[in-house]
Amino acid sequence: MTIDVTPTQLLAALGVVVMLVWVWRASSRRAKAAADAARKGAHLLSLTGRVLVMAAVIVSVQWVVITHQGDVVLLLVVLGLPALFAAYTLTRALTITAWDDSPRRGGRR
Template identity: 35%
Template sequence: MKDVSQYTPWIVAIGALSLLIIWLFVRGARRRAAKATRVVTRMGGNFGRALVATVVIGGMQWLVLAHTTDPRTWAAVLGFPALFAAAQLVRMFASTHEVAAKSKGGHR
């Protein structure tokens, strides 16, 4: 087994690259939300983006976990994506819109 300190520059580089990708993704999402003029109805596009994100995140996790045994590194590599996933789930299930009540006549 090789010394963990040998992989430290690579782990730092992967971490910095991950933060850059997340920052670019959030920045792009904010811009798209601000300029949104239509609703995306194609689930195929969303599924493709989700699949690519899953492969990138899973690949980076596998790469880091395969080359280190430090529990702090494992916690960071597994914890940050879990934190973002949990935040997204909380936003998804926290309903902030009001449902319009039906009028007495039965028409909207």
């Protein structure tokens, strides 16, 4: 039993294999991009939830101290400490600490 394969059939089979590999790679890239987008959305939602919970804790502690007036030093600490954390965070976020002057890969700008 012999198998006769013409060059046309060989090229057609090779084209089918190349097309299958191309479709497989494209679908895996698309799936990876979708997973990355979902992960970024989950991180943002998680961060938002943590920020809201911490803001609620800070506001409730401040409310308790302000409504039950007692020591002025305690009042200043309760109002000043969150302000210090906020100022530190904003200063770090808005300060340029390094200038990256290296060219990007591929010459893109």
